[in-house]
Amino acid sequence: MIRLLLHRTLLKVLLTTRFWALNRVNTGGYEYPNPSATSTTYDHGGTIEVAVAQYGYGNDNGGTLGATQPTSVTSEAYCGSFANFHPCTGGETITGFMYFYTFTNSQGGYFTSSSSSVAAPYGTHSDSIYIK
Numbered sequence: 001m002i003r004l005l006l007h008r009t010l011l012k013v014l015l016t017t018r019f020w021a022l023n024r025v026n027t028g029g030y031e032y033p034n035p036s037a038t039s040t041t042y043d044h045g046g047t048i049e050v051a052v053a054q055y056g057y058g059n060d061n062g063g064t065l066g067a068t069q070p071t072s073v074t075s076e077a078y079c080g081s082f083a084n085f086h087p088c089t090g091g092e093t094i095t096g097f098m099y100f101y102t103f104t105n106s107q108g109g110y111f112t113s114s115s116s117s118v119a120a121p122y123g124t125h126s127d128s129i130y131i132k
Contacts, residue, residue, distance in 0.1 A: 033129060037129060038129065038130060039129065039130040039131075039132060040108075040129065040130065040131050040132050041132075042132060043108075043132045046104075046105070046106065047102065047103070047104050047105070047106070048065065048102070048103045048106045048108070048131060049100055049101065049102045049103075050063060050065070050070075050100070050101045050102075050103070050111055050113070051098050051099065051100050051101075052098070052099040052100075052101070052113050052115075053078065053085060053096065053097075053098050054096045054097050054098075054099065054115055055078075055082055055085060055095060055096040056095070056096060056117075057117065057118045057119050058115045058116055058117050058118055059115060059116050059118060060075075060097070060099050060113075060115050061113070061114040061115055061116060061124070061126075062101075062113065062114075063099075063101045063111060063112060063113035063114075064111070064112055064113075065101075065103045065106055065108075065109050065110070065111045065131065066106075066109035066110060068103060068106065068109075070101035070102055070103055071102050071103060071104045072100075072101075072102045073099060073100065073101055073102075074099075074100045075097045075098065075099045075100070076097065076098045076100075077094045077096075077097055078094070078095060078096045078097060078098050079092040079093060079094055079095050080092070080095060081095070101113075108130070108131040108132050109130070109131060110128050110129070110130050110131075111128060111129055111130075111131055112126060112127070112128040113126065113127065113128075114126030114127075
């Protein structure tokens with residue numbers, strides 16, 4: 001399984017979307033694509049898990065890999081500032097969510113995701129990266 005992390009900043013309005021890391025489960029370790037990267041560095045295939053970090057107030061519009069819908073989607077509440085975004089522990093204020101999209105039997109392709117702000121000016125932002 002491969003895990004790709006995408007980061008969306010929403011802070012009341014939608015500000016940016018960027019990819020964070022790619023877990024190379026089949027070979028071990030993580031790949032951390034530069035925010036301006038258009039492609040992963042390593043070849044991937046099989047089960048791919050893409051994580052989208054949504055920071056602030058917004059609605060996740062989902063993600064696709066090629067034209068394929070994920071086989072499963074889960075989410076987890078996250079807390080902390082933009083620089084210290086982490087799974088929440090007791091007593092912390094939720095500042096966003098991590099959405100996990102799993103694609104089975106995948107050979108890669110363009111992963112695209114978007115989110116929409118739930119506060120003015122109600123923008124939508126999307127981004128994509130090619131997963132080899």
